[in-house]
Every structure is written in C-alpha cells, then in structure tokens.
Amino acid sequence: MTGSWTRRGFLGLSAAALAAGTAACTGATAPSGGSNAGKTPTSNNLRLFTYEDDTTIGNLKTAVAAFDAQNGTTTRVDSLPGSGAAVYPDKLRAELLGGSGPDVWRIWGGQIGAPFVKAQQAMDLAPYYQQYGWDSKINTNAIAGMTFNGTKAGVPIVVAAIGAWYSKAAMEKAGISSTPKSYAELEEMNDKLVASGTTPVTLGGKYGWDIMRLFEYLLEVSAGPDLHDKLLTGAESWDRPEVVTAFTNFKKWQDKKWLPNGALGLDPSDVEPDYVTGKAAYTLTGTWTEAQAIQSAKKSSSDFGTFQLPTGHTPERHSGFVEGYMIGARSGNPDKAAALLDYLLKPDLQATLQITSSTVTGAEPDKTKLPLSYEWTEINKTSPFYTIQDQAFPKQQADQYFSVQSDVLQGKMSPADAAKQMQTVVSAMAKQ
C-alpha cells in the first residue's frame, strides 16, 4: 500500500494526460463537510431528492413552491417513490458521484445514512442547529439517529415506529376479540387466524428487510432490551441461547404457516397491503401505511386497528427508525438549503405533508383524519424503540444477516448454527 490518493487527484491527472474531453470530471470542488456554510451562494437553484410516495409528493412540491416564492429560490423536487432503503441510497450515491448531486436529500438514519457522512458528502449541520434552534424543537432521540460519530449531519423529520396493523374483519372472522398482550397470546392469535383460513402476518423477504421486522421482534422477546442492544453493537456474542430461541421461533412462524407461502421470494410492496385487501390479517409496518395503504385504497381507518407487538419486557419496546434530510457538502447554496429544511420542519407544514410520525413537537397526526397513526403518538410516549436492524448494521452485514435468516427459513441452517454464523458476521464487522 502506498500513500493516500484522492479520487479527484487521479481524475485530474488522467484528464491532463488525456488532454481533452475529461476536464469536466475535475470541475467540482472536493466535499468539505460543512465549510460552505455562510459563504456567498453560487446559485439560487436548489434540488431536493426524496423517496416520497406518490400520494404525498404533491403536498411536498406545493410546500416547496411556497418556500421558493418567499425566498427567491427555484427548487426542483425529484422523487424515487417506493424504492426503499435497498435501492434509493444507490441512486443517491450515483448522483453524488456523477456531479455535485442534490442540495438536499432525504435519507434514513443509522448505517444507511452513515456512509454519506463518512465520505464527506453530507455537511455538518451543527451551525444550522444552532441558528435555527433545532435542538429544542426536535425529538432528542431522533437527533441522535441522525448524528454520526458526533457529527450532526442530518435533520430528522420522521421517527417511525414499527408495529402490527390489522384488519378488524379478519380478526372477527377468526373469533379474535382483543389484541394480544403477550407473545404466547400472539401465537394463539396466529393459530386461530390460520384455522379461519387467513394468513396471519404478511411480509415479503425479497430484499430481506421486510421479514427482518419479524426476527428483530422475536429477538427482543427472547433477549430483552439490554441484551438486544448489546447484540446490535457487538458488545455481546450472538452465539447464545437467546439468539437460538429467536431463530427457532422464526422458523416456527413459517412452519406453522403464520407467514405467506414462499414469503422469502415475495416483494414487500406486493404483499404488505394484503392486510388491507383481506388476504392476510396483519402486517408489521409503520404509520405511513394508514395514508398509503388503507386510505389510498378508499378504506376507512375504522375498519383497521394497530397494536404494539408484546415483548413481555420492561420497558416494552418496539422497532423504530429515523429519517431526515441531509445537505450536500457541495451544495451551491447551503444557507438556503438549511432555510428550506427549517421551513419544512414547521409543525403545521408537517401535518400538511402527512408526516404521521413527525420529530417536531406539535406536529402530531390529526386524530380525526389519521386516528390509527395518532394511537402511535400515544404509544411512543411510553414505549422507547430499538434500532431497526437494517439500520443497525452496515448494508453488507445486513445482507449477510438476511442470508442467515433465509437459510434458517429454508431449513438449510439450524437455529444454533445461525446464531454462530451471526456472531461470525458481527465479529467481521467489528474488525472493519
């Protein structure tokens, strides 16, 4: 190994050697991690990149247009709806490599957003936190989810909670009158649903992350909050009975047909709405499903219900994650980009944007329009969350983790071997 190079240095050298045609490759300045703040803007054009759903992108565009009218900016909003954490970051990365990239982009926290900070593509927003007082306006836990090695590189807008969302009709058909209060009751409920001819939970494993929601819950049940957190950080070995129990239960869910047939190969976007159409009883998802799955299908929220998956531990936690916005380190106008973010964080605007799990105080969902999402506002007041596992692990390790889950469900790997294999994966991650 020789001394460190810079990619742009290499490109610059190559461009000089080739003399023509490639000079454009060296045109942009290197990411500076926040050093642009306060500089004279090079442009009043902004570009915002998001994965907003088709049902809400119109609201965002309208809000941004209003900001432009007030601030003399011209902001283009691009969206990649429904792409999910498996695809959207790739597109963002390609854009950043291909030029300066968007000025502002939406991204998940944890290990999904972290690479953009590590690569100095996202600005340190600490000066803007101070300028706009975001620390006092935004949920502290959510800010932690957008803080990377001490750098506040994102402004969280969503602190999402994963729980069970169910069809009341399916429950009634199975003779179920109340939601489960323990893991044992949840298993009993599943048996009743199968007996009534309904698939209990609908999840798709095509990209790994959807079916992961079940396993991480089972791990919370068997390991409890403290050990679960230590497992995610590699502070405790995965090769232990609690993890074996979680994998054993995971397999049980498939063997007892509590999951859709062939769940591993199903696309989450195809099967998750099955609880709305009546093919399944419930799914594991977040509050966005009320607007995007229930109400977009012209169904009434009153025909559906939601509950926190019972863990039997104190505190009773649920899976959760953070989403927010970052500002590009090469943005031509970071001050206006930050002003745009502050504008989007206004509580009344959050409601307009149909953000049902806002990080902003006073932006709770409207109880009359989104009653089920509102229930989660109440749950969140007493129930903390553990990091959803595709945000807890870097993508490569998350994929290996999904692969282990896949092997367990197919019977190719025993629960005990899966626990050992996971320890190997996590150990390798620690060495990197």
Next chain:
Amino acid sequence: MATATAVRVSAPAPAGAPRKKRYGGLTPWLFAIPALAVYATFLVYPALTSLFFSFTNWDGLSPGYDIVGVDNYVKMTQDPVVRQALLNNLIWTVVTIVVPVIIGLALATLLNGKVRGKTALRLLFYTPCVLPLVSIASIWGWLYNPDSGVINEVLRTVGLGNLAQPWLGQDSTALWAVMVPAVWLRTGFPMLLYLAALQGIPDELYEAATVDGATKSQQFWHITMPSLRPAHYIVLALSLIDSFKVFDMIYAMTYGGPGTATQVMGTWMYANVFQYYQAGYGTAIAVVITVIAVAVSIPYVLSQTKEHT
C-alpha cells in the same frame, strides 16, 4: 475517365513500395479521429479508470483511497459468493444459450416453410425481445407468486398441486425460475438470425437432394445445418457474451436472493460497488467479468476480421 482514375488511386501499391504510401498515409486516420476520440473518451478512459480503481480500496463515495495492489483480486479468490456467482453464471450461460438456440432454430425452420400465418407467428415469437425487461420481470414475478400466481394455479387445476412451489422463494428453484423468462425472451433473437440465414440457402440444393432421394432429415443435417454455420457462430458468440453479462433479469426478479442463491458476477459486482461501498473490490469483479467476456469474444472478432480482409 474519372472511374479509371479512381481505380488507379485505390489499386494496391506495388510490392516494396513504402508502407505509408501503400496504406494511404495519414488521411484514413484523419477520418477515424472523431470516432477514435469518442471511443477513447467513453470506453477506453472509463475502462482504464475502472482498472486503476480495482487496485485501490476506494469506497466509491469518498474523495480519497489507498492503492492496495492485487488485494482485491486475492480477496475474490477467497470470497464464497464469487464462487457461487461464477457457478450461477456458468449454469445461466449454458441454459440460456442452448435452450433458446435449439428452440430458435426449430421455430426458424418451421416458420421458413409453408405455414399459415407465419408472419404473425414470427412477430409473436420475436415480441418478447423488444419488451422492457423490467416489465417482463414484474409479470413473471406475479406469475410465480406461490398463492395467487398463474403457474401454481394451473398446477393445482390440473391435479398437480403437489408440484406447486414458492419458485422464487427457495434456493433450489430460484435460479431456474428466473431462467425460464430469460429463455422465453431470448428465443426470438436466434430465430430471427436463423430465419435470415435459412432464406439465403438456394432452393436448388434441396431440389437436387430431393431428386437424389434424400429424406427431410437428411436434408436438414447435410444441407441446412452446414449452410447455417456462419449463423451458428454469430448466435453463439453474441449469446455467450450476453449471457455472461447477465444482471438485469436477476436483479429485478430476485435481487440476488434468497440469501445469495441467485447472485451472479454482475449482481455481486453491483452490490459491492453501489451498496457495500467497496468500489475497489467491485471494480475488480467488473474487470474479471470484462476479461472473460473479451476472451469469449476474441475468436468471433478474429473470424469476422478474417472474413473482411
């Protein structure tokens, strides 16, 4: 007279004449410069850049990196997913060449004869080739749905419900299930090439063979097949290169899963470059894919060069 002059100018130079004069000096190169510039800028330069990055630990996003020599290539030899991907590539290549070529040849032979509606049939069989691949992947994904998909429904309807499978959801069937639509959409290409080649075979050959008492089978093996040799070569060479580069169909239908069951070199390269932030390692995989594809195409290019010199 102008014609005579032109003939004189383009006539070969006498033996022993200076090389420059014999090949027309710099003039041909001047005409080639625009194409060469485009080729160098958009193919040679990116290729050399990729080659360079394959010797680095660049993450694909940061401005800096270190040169790590051949570490990425060594790592590849120890990567179990690369071994699985190469095996999958091999299986994919054999199946998606042999089956479409055989079916394509059969269809071409059939549709070259006196068949009613053969124009419509040709169009029908070639249509999958022009459909957007992502649409095909989505449609076949629905067809394979374990509960509501047509394939399992048909099996249940005809009393073969025990054969119904979660086709894309288990290691044992996923790769084969993705190959079925691949075969379906690739059959039209060899069919078209064979059809063109079949129409170039003189009818007199068959008439003479018939007079000599040759059966249809004998005519096929002794007239048709030898006459199709150039077409075989083109079909096989292009299919081989295309098959080894497979990415889109697998990415869209299984995302390389379940687990890593359907990973091929292309999807594994993509995962490393774009998802795992290991662009150095990913470009090393890309270099290996390119080297294999080039090695496969060399005989074809050489043969084409010989034919035209």
